[in-house]
Amino acid sequence: KAGVTQTPRYLIKTRGQQVTLSCSPISGHRSVSWYQQTPGQGLQFLFEYFSETQRNKGNFPGRFSGRQFSNSRSEMNVSTLELGDSALYLCASSRSGSGANVLTFGAGSRLTVL
């Protein structure tokens, strides 16, 4: 079966712009989580969506937002980009997002902010 698909894989933006990243989960998975990965901080939890509702949110500013559609596909948006937003953004899906449910990660979207 198809894995988690993230688009675009690479993108370059300038400060002040906004960006939208997309994530298509594994078929049947209803939970989608987003993480930001940087060399110094590791994987930082952004938010989780389940059945079109944001279930959990990490400690990121309001410039970071997301949504989930009825087909479980999810998007995240970053507005007013800053240099420090340069990172690998990883999306992960699971059946329910809780307990022993394994997160399956996509290959990520690498964002560079100039």
Place this chain on the structure above:
Amino acid sequence: GQNIDQPTEMTATEGAIVQINCTYQTSGFNGLFWYQQHAGEAPTFLSYNVLDGLEEKGRFSSFLSRSKGYSYLLLKELQMKDSASYLCAPRGPDKLIFGTGTRLQVFP
């Protein structure tokens, strides 16, 4: 709160055994995952422990002590392809929190 501590880097030789330790302080602890991440790739699931003890899966084993807030990943018969980062990830009541990872380099 959440606090995860694991070594930043480790080295080992092919065929050897290596143990990667992880200590954590996680409120509402609900199990611990280990993931492997090769450079430039997505993290992939290795193991999950929710009860104390050792879980063995081929060359890889993972141990958990809930009372000590301690886990380790044991890799046996190391191969060059095991060179990667290993991420310890305890689950809190509502999300999975990742440590910064241990970068393992395997030398011939």
